[in-house]
Amino acid sequence: MPTLKQIHPLLSHQPFTMLEGIQNPSLLSWNIREAPSTFLRVDSVPIRRLRSHELTTPATRPSVNHLRIRCGLFHDSETWFIEARNPLGVTVQDVLVAIYEAFKQPYSNEAFSTLCPKTQTLVLNAFHARVRATAESRTVWEAGIQRGDCLMRHSWFGGLSVPFERGGDTENTCLLSVRRLDDGAILSSPTRASLFR
Missing domain, CATH: 1.10.45 (Vanillyl-alcohol Oxidase; Chain A, domain 4)
Incomplete structure (x- = not known):
């Protein structure tokens, strides 16, 4: 099984490479309680929809057919996780849909x-x-x-990152970062997505 080395830039947590004026540490602007096709409109950046080839791009490098995503906000994060699967290799779209569906559980x-x-x-x-x-x-x-209700106000997608510790069951695991959605806060990002189904 290949060792996960890198998350696709569209999905990755990028706190140190944020563009000026961008407050969200992810290139995607998304409330994960809402379907990925509802990515928020960005007022400060020209709207750019994700293209179908971006959604079908491998979510990781090297490509994997199973990706486990953990969210540390939950007390059972050691036993509960999100799984994205695709026998041809997990794509950006597979990850977005898996996250959304998991929080509807x-x-x-x-x-x-x-x-x-x-x-x-x-x-x-x-x-x-x-x-x-x-x-x-x-x-x-x-x-x-639903599990998404337990996010309370922490439901803004902040990206995925590869954990520091390796081995064991962390081999194809990444961590989900979520941010708090405050009243009146604008967490803008340069992209808006529309899923092509």
């Missing part, structure tokens, strides 16, 4: 009960806001809390 009552009361309240507030924001509120309510 139900969050179990058992896991919820392990959260402190303050965090439970914040998660419930996020869940109730999501229920109110949809036309299908009864269906959303009955489906229950």
Whole structure:
């Protein structure tokens, strides 16, 4: 199995190479609770949509057919992870779709009960806001809390990075960075994406 050396620049966490005026450490501007086709419009930078060849580009170098993505915001990050798979090699689009789908997964009552009361309240507030924001509120309510609700306000894609430690189960693993979405904050990036399905 090839050793993961580099994340595609569109997906990588780039805190030290940000363009002037760009506040998000990723080239993609995306609230990961929303489908990747809804990348936010950028006011300060001319809109550039991702092209189909960029979405079908390998997500890593060397290319891998299985990529494990961990998010440290969760107390169960050692056992829960996002998986992007493609027998022909995981692409940028595969990663974006895997992240979005993973945060739509139900969050179990058992896991919820392990959260402190303050965090439970914040998660419930996020869940109730999501229920109110949809036309299908009864269906959303009955489906229950999703893992994305546990992000609370930390749902802005900040990029992927290769972990420092290697070996064991970290061989094809990368780390997901998310940023806080503050009211009125503009986290701009030079790209906007539209998935070609």
